[in-house]
Structures are given as structure tokens and as C-alpha cells.
Amino acid sequence: MNRILLFGNPNVGKSVIFSRLTGIDVLMSNYPGTTVELKQGTIKLKNKIYQIIDIPGTYSLSATNKAEEVAINILSSATKNDIILVVIDSTNLERNLFLTLEILKKKLPTILVLNKWDLTQIWGTKINIDNLSKMLDVVVVPVVGISGDGIKNLVETLTHFSLNPKISSVKLPEKNDNIWKFIGKITFSAQTLSHKHPSSFEKLQELTITMPYALIIALSILIFSFIIIRFLGENLTNYFLDPIFNKFYMPFVKNLAETFITNKHILKLLLGNVPEPMESFGILTTGLYVPFVIVLPYIFSFYLILSFLEDSGYLVRVAVVLDNFFHKFGLHGYASIPILLGLGCKVPAVLSTRILENEREKIISVVLILMLTPCLPQSAMIFSILSRYGFVTILSVFFILIFIGLVVGFFLNKILKGETPELFVEMPSYQLPPVFILLKKLYIRMKSFLFESVPMIIFGIFIVNIFDLIGIMHFITKILGPIMTKILGLPDEISIVMISGFLRKDVSIALLTPFDLSLKQTIISCVVLVIYLPCIATFFMLLKEFKLKKSLIIVSSIFLFSMIIGAMLNILL
Amino acid sequence: MKLLTDVPQYKKVIINHLDTGHGTAKKLESLGIRKNVQLKKISPLKSKGPVILSFLNSNCQIAIGHGIAKKIFVSEIS
Structure with missing residues (x-):
């Protein structure tokens, strides 16, 4: 199949255009490096189907990280049957032309797409499309990816172009210095900039990167976000979803199951032991109560806030503000983005470490992703089971985790050889997040939780029931139990919780409810269950990124460390 | 000529020389930071x-x- 390849600098809006052309939902954000792997879709042009590929952004054709490597490899595989769409940020023509010229040198059929066309007026930039098109000998199409303006024209141009593909015959200078002279000539002829005085809004923006205001703003946003996430999450559970589940769903499903099923083992598997949805451990009770009533509201509220921060352009400023602090752990500030994503789910967080330059930096950030905080479903469960002990207890669990994570990061920086790379990052302009993108992202993330995680939660609960039924639970408890009791001060049966936690981290915390643990035991088990092992989905992502040997070293070191921490907490608390 | 770090806030400058390794210089160049470029320090x-x-x-x-x-x-430039 012939291909349409979307190239361009990071954060120029390739994913938005990809989504507009294919109708496929992909995550798009206002920071460089949102897309780190290839995304594929199709488009039909004049009865011929083309494969469209959204490619991670790159500033040049010499890779500095794994995401850029992906982009460069695919360009070298391109042939004259493919169509290259070079997406350009219209407000930043000069810099974007550097990559454009490097791509034009490859002599492939190319179209130039000027995205963010609407912003040129706001920023006082005028681009003469005819001049640009003549000087580069390429077809140029202006679009506004976010609103969809110009997309129809782009499809028409693509259709026409697919019948008469054209390779630019522009003569490009060989030497680097001359390339910039050539770019200068193009911008001189095709672009006029009007002088603009900085507005008070821009002055305000600068406060978000100027110490000490930046730190105060960042802390306020963090606390404010936390309050909103908790408020929305908790209230949606307590006043909306829990009553629906208990008053309507539970009696309905109980009647239905008891009417049609007589086998008591199957009934127990479906409905569990006790009437409380959280403690019964039936597939249709706890199996649905955990994901839909407890975790889903937090997924909704967390990703609502995260998407807002991503699209406003603020996340990159946080990375800049945290740069100095992150240097203490051998990372630069941009590593804060994968770590922040890890507050939601570790799987995309591990994948997004591809934006980091070297292996050392990737290892340290992955360890921090795995150790610093629980994933969101696990956090939601910790909130839920610890709420009876009060807010301070919840905070102390998170404080212990962050403290341990930071100490480990600090020592890893000392132990692992190598230098900390410096930060280079383009700062996207601030914007009010487009509602359509915000809602789309929320939908993608909630859908991915429901379709990928819910089956795993149900499977986890199914396995626990089957183990119980055939006696494996007893066997595991007998073998691992003494370690739990002696080292961690926890009941024998926690060993089964540890095993289920490898399937789903939220299920492991839910499994603690029937044990009637003391406060100390609950804190120790929460801390250990967060750190000890990644869930199976994260483990596979680690394998993909680090291969078997390194993944096993990372996972087993963290496991050993978690046992030491558990033992220390058992002595200290 | 002075170091970029020694330039006061909001001053406009022109780049004279990059004393970095080849790889870093290439990366800076692809981001648009190269000799003779005019910038404002924020x-x-x-x-x-x-x-x-x-x-x-x-x-x-x-x-x-x-x-x-x-x-x-x-x-620094005015």
C-alpha cells in the first residue's frame, strides 16, 4: 500500500492533522514529544487507499533520542510512491524550514502543510504562500488542524497530488552556512513580521518561569489540582456511583444470578462471599465495583486536570522550573513529564521516556516512575481504604513513597556512571485548551481504561477465586506466609495479595479490605504493594524498552529494595 | 562579547560563538540557535x-x- 507520511518539528500539530484525515483518535497535547511511536490509519483518495502514518516530531535528520530515531528510519524507507506531508508551524517558519530543506533533499513527492494558520494573524506574521511555493517548488496548503479549517482543501490537494505527484526541483545549497542563508532568503521573500509589544498577559506568563514566583505558582497549581481531583473523584463515588451500584445494580444482579444459576461454586464466583461489594470478591460484585465505582471517577478527574495542563502549555514550564531539582537525580527537567504521566498509568509513562536522550537517564526515570507514586487506579484504592484513618494517614503513605523514591534517585545518580544531559526544549505558547481536544483525550483515556484494565481486573479476581477453590491459595500462603509475617509483620494471607498485584495493582489494594489490618499494617502493605513489582502491562512495556536482562535487573532490584523498606517500616512504625 | 548566562534579563543579544561539542552545536542549530542569530533573554x-x-x-x-x-x-545589541 502507498503511504502518506506526516513529518515535522515536534509540537507543530501532526497528530491533530492525522486525526482529522483518518478520523482515528490519537492523543495530542501542547508539548513537544507527545507522539513517541508510529500511529497508522488509512485514507481513500480517488478509489485508492493510502496508509497514513503519524511520525514522532524531529528538529533535524540526526537523531538525539529514540523517538527521533523512529522518524529518521521511516524517512529512509520512503520511496517515490509515498507522499511526504511536511507539517510546519506557520508562526515559526524559519526554524521549521531547516527540517523541510533536509527532507526536500531526499527528492520525494512532498507537500508543505502550514498548520496553525489562524495564529499568524494573532502573532503578526504574514506568509505569502505563492512566494513560498515558488521558491521551494512545492505545493503549500494552509490549515488550522484544531478547528479543521483547510482540511477539506488538503484532502483535495492530496487527491490531485496522488494522480500527479511532484518532486521539488529546487537547488539546495550543500554547505550548512549556505542553508541558513537560503532559509533567510526564503523568509525575507515569503514572510513579513510586524513588531509587537509584549502584552500584560505575556508578562504574567513570564512569572510562571521566574523564581520564586514560578515555584509558588507550581505548588499552588499542584495543591489546587489535587483538591479538585480528590473532590470530584470522591463525590462522584459517594453520592452518585456507589448509591446506583448498591441500590439498583446489586439487587438486580443478585436476583438474576440466583434465579438462573444453582451451582453454589459458580454463584460464589459471580457474587462473592459477603453482601458488601468491596469485600465480596465476586466477579460481578467487586470485579465491577472497583473499576466502575472507585477507579473510574478518579480516572475522569485526574485526566481532566492533566489534559488541561498538557494543552495549556504549562507542563513544559514545570519541566523548566524543575530542571535544577531534577539534576540532583541525574535527570533534566523534561523527565518530569514521563513521571507526571506515571501518576496516571505507568504504561504510557515508561513509553514516553523515549523523549529522553540516553540510557542512564531512561533507567533513572523509569525507576522514579515505578517508585515515586502509585498509578492512579492504585491511588484511588489507597484513598478509598485509608479514608477511615483520615487525610494525614493518606498523605503519610504518599510522603513515605516520595521520600524513598527521591533517595533512590539520588543514589542511582551517584552509582550509575555518565553525565546528566542538558535541557533543550521549545516552549509552546500558552493557550486556552481547545474543548474538542480536551474531551477527545478524556474519552481516549477513559476508553483505554475500560477496555484494557477492566478485563484484567475481572481476570485478577477470577484467578484469586480459582486459586482459593483449588487450594493453591493455601499452598502459596504456606510457602510465602512466613516471609510476610517475619519481615513485614503482615498476616500470612497477604502473600496472595502480592501475587494478584502483579496482575492489577488496584485489585491488590482491594484485596486488603477483608483482612482487618491495623493502621501500621495497612501503611506497610500499601507502601510495599506500590513499589514491589510493576503490574504485568508495565512489565511488558519495560521489556519492550529495555530488553529482558535490564528489565529483570530493574524489577528485581526494586523488589529487593521494597522488602528492605517494608522491614524498616515494620521496625520503625 | 560575554557569556549568555551573564546577560541581564530582557536584553537583546546576537550570538557570536558556540563553544560546544559538535553534537550539541548541531542540536542547537536545528532548534535555530546558531551564529549571528538575534535573541532576547527572558x-x-x-x-x-x-x-x-x-x-x-x-x-x-x-x-x-x-x-x-x-x-x-x-x-548585547540595542
């Missing part, structure tokens, strides 16, 4: 964190680590 003089720069000929802002900024020689 971050304050005393900041030990990344240096934030705004391009005079576009609406782009870039943050570069303090260590790299210490290797960029510039002249």
Missing part, C-alpha cells in the same frame, strides 16, 4: 536554572540548560 540574570530565550524573528521561546548556556558567547 530569564533573570541570577537564575541558576535553564536560560530562556525568545527569538527576535519569530514567536518561538526556547529553554536551554544552564551548562550549555555557559558555552554560548554573545554580544
Whole structure:
């Protein structure tokens, strides 16, 4: 199949255009490096189907990280049957032309797409499309990816172009210095900039990167976000979803199951032991109560806030503000983005470490992703089971985790050889997040939780029931139990919780409810269950990124460390 | 000629020389930071964190680590 390849600098809006052309939902954000792997879709042009590929952004054709490597490899595989769409940020023509010229040198059929066309007026930039098109000998199409303006024209141009593909015959200078002279000539002829005085809004923006205001703003946003996430999450559970589940769903499903099923083992598997949805451990009770009533509201509220921060352009400023602090752990500030994503789910967080330059930096950030905080479903469960002990207890669990994570990061920086790379990052302009993108992202993330995680939660609960039924639970408890009791001060049966936690981290915390643990035991088990092992989905992502040997070293070191921490907490608390 | 890190906030500068390795220079170049480019420094003089720069000929802002900024020689322009 012939291909349409979307190239361009990071954060120029390739994913938005990809989504507009294919109708496929992909995550798009206002920071460089949102897309780190290839995304594929199709488009039909004049009865011929083309494969469209959204490619991670790159500033040049010499890779500095794994995401850029992906982009460069695919360009070298391109042939004259493919169509290259070079997406350009219209407000930043000069810099974007550097990559454009490097791509034009490859002599492939190319179209130039000027995205963010609407912003040129706001920023006082005028681009003469005819001049640009003549000087580069390429077809140029202006679009506004976010609103969809110009997309129809782009499809028409693509259709026409697919019948008469054209390779630019522009003569490009060989030497680097001359390339910039050539770019200068193009911008001189095709672009006029009007002088603009900085507005008070821009002055305000600068406060978000100027110490000490930046730190105060960042802390306020963090606390404010936390309050909103908790408020929305908790209230949606307590006043909306829990009553629906208990008053309507539970009696309905109980009647239905008891009417049609007589086998008591199957009934127990479906409905569990006790009437409380959280403690019964039936597939249709706890199996649905955990994901839909407890975790889903937090997924909704967390990703609502995260998407807002991503699209406003603020996340990159946080990375800049945290740069100095992150240097203490051998990372630069941009590593804060994968770590922040890890507050939601570790799987995309591990994948997004591809934006980091070297292996050392990737290892340290992955360890921090795995150790610093629980994933969101696990956090939601910790909130839920610890709420009876009060807010301070919840905070102390998170404080212990962050403290341990930071100490480990600090020592890893000392132990692992190598230098900390410096930060280079383009700062996207601030914007009010487009509602359509915000809602789309929320939908993608909630859908991915429901379709990928819910089956795993149900499977986890199914396995626990089957183990119980055939006696494996007893066997595991007998073998691992003494370690739990002696080292961690926890009941024998926690060993089964540890095993289920490898399937789903939220299920492991839910499994603690029937044990009637003391406060100390609950804190120790929460801390250990967060750190000890990644869930199976994260483990596979680690394998993909680090291969078997390194993944096993990372996972087993963290496991050993978690046992030491558990033992220390058992002595200290 | 002075180091980029020694330039006061909001001063406009032109880049004279990059005293970095080849790889870093290439990366800076692809981001548009190269000899003879005019920039405005946005971050304050005393900041030990990344240096934030705004391009005079576009609406782009870039943050570069303090260590790299210490290797960029510039002249102030009015």
C-alpha cells in the first residue's frame, strides 16, 4: 500500500492533522514529544487507499533520542510512491524550514502543510504562500488542524497530488552556512513580521518561569489540582456511583444470578462471599465495583486536570522550573513529564521516556516512575481504604513513597556512571485548551481504561477465586506466609495479595479490605504493594524498552529494595 | 562579547560563538540557535536554572540548560 507520511518539528500539530484525515483518535497535547511511536490509519483518495502514518516530531535528520530515531528510519524507507506531508508551524517558519530543506533533499513527492494558520494573524506574521511555493517548488496548503479549517482543501490537494505527484526541483545549497542563508532568503521573500509589544498577559506568563514566583505558582497549581481531583473523584463515588451500584445494580444482579444459576461454586464466583461489594470478591460484585465505582471517577478527574495542563502549555514550564531539582537525580527537567504521566498509568509513562536522550537517564526515570507514586487506579484504592484513618494517614503513605523514591534517585545518580544531559526544549505558547481536544483525550483515556484494565481486573479476581477453590491459595500462603509475617509483620494471607498485584495493582489494594489490618499494617502493605513489582502491562512495556536482562535487573532490584523498606517500616512504625 | 548566562534579563543579544561539542552545536542549530542569530533573554540574570530565550524573528521561546548556556558567547545589541 502507498503511504502518506506526516513529518515535522515536534509540537507543530501532526497528530491533530492525522486525526482529522483518518478520523482515528490519537492523543495530542501542547508539548513537544507527545507522539513517541508510529500511529497508522488509512485514507481513500480517488478509489485508492493510502496508509497514513503519524511520525514522532524531529528538529533535524540526526537523531538525539529514540523517538527521533523512529522518524529518521521511516524517512529512509520512503520511496517515490509515498507522499511526504511536511507539517510546519506557520508562526515559526524559519526554524521549521531547516527540517523541510533536509527532507526536500531526499527528492520525494512532498507537500508543505502550514498548520496553525489562524495564529499568524494573532502573532503578526504574514506568509505569502505563492512566494513560498515558488521558491521551494512545492505545493503549500494552509490549515488550522484544531478547528479543521483547510482540511477539506488538503484532502483535495492530496487527491490531485496522488494522480500527479511532484518532486521539488529546487537547488539546495550543500554547505550548512549556505542553508541558513537560503532559509533567510526564503523568509525575507515569503514572510513579513510586524513588531509587537509584549502584552500584560505575556508578562504574567513570564512569572510562571521566574523564581520564586514560578515555584509558588507550581505548588499552588499542584495543591489546587489535587483538591479538585480528590473532590470530584470522591463525590462522584459517594453520592452518585456507589448509591446506583448498591441500590439498583446489586439487587438486580443478585436476583438474576440466583434465579438462573444453582451451582453454589459458580454463584460464589459471580457474587462473592459477603453482601458488601468491596469485600465480596465476586466477579460481578467487586470485579465491577472497583473499576466502575472507585477507579473510574478518579480516572475522569485526574485526566481532566492533566489534559488541561498538557494543552495549556504549562507542563513544559514545570519541566523548566524543575530542571535544577531534577539534576540532583541525574535527570533534566523534561523527565518530569514521563513521571507526571506515571501518576496516571505507568504504561504510557515508561513509553514516553523515549523523549529522553540516553540510557542512564531512561533507567533513572523509569525507576522514579515505578517508585515515586502509585498509578492512579492504585491511588484511588489507597484513598478509598485509608479514608477511615483520615487525610494525614493518606498523605503519610504518599510522603513515605516520595521520600524513598527521591533517595533512590539520588543514589542511582551517584552509582550509575555518565553525565546528566542538558535541557533543550521549545516552549509552546500558552493557550486556552481547545474543548474538542480536551474531551477527545478524556474519552481516549477513559476508553483505554475500560477496555484494557477492566478485563484484567475481572481476570485478577477470577484467578484469586480459582486459586482459593483449588487450594493453591493455601499452598502459596504456606510457602510465602512466613516471609510476610517475619519481615513485614503482615498476616500470612497477604502473600496472595502480592501475587494478584502483579496482575492489577488496584485489585491488590482491594484485596486488603477483608483482612482487618491495623493502621501500621495497612501503611506497610500499601507502601510495599506500590513499589514491589510493576503490574504485568508495565512489565511488558519495560521489556519492550529495555530488553529482558535490564528489565529483570530493574524489577528485581526494586523488589529487593521494597522488602528492605517494608522491614524498616515494620521496625520503625 | 560575554557569556549568555551573564546577560541581564530582557536584553537583546546576537550570538557570536558556540563553544560546544559538535553534537550539541548541531542540536542547537536545528532548534535555530546558531551564529549571528538575534535573541532576547527572558530569564533573570541570577537564575541558576535553564536560560530562556525568545527569538527576535519569530514567536518561538526556547529553554536551554544552564551548562550549555555557559558555552554560548554573545554580544548585547540595542
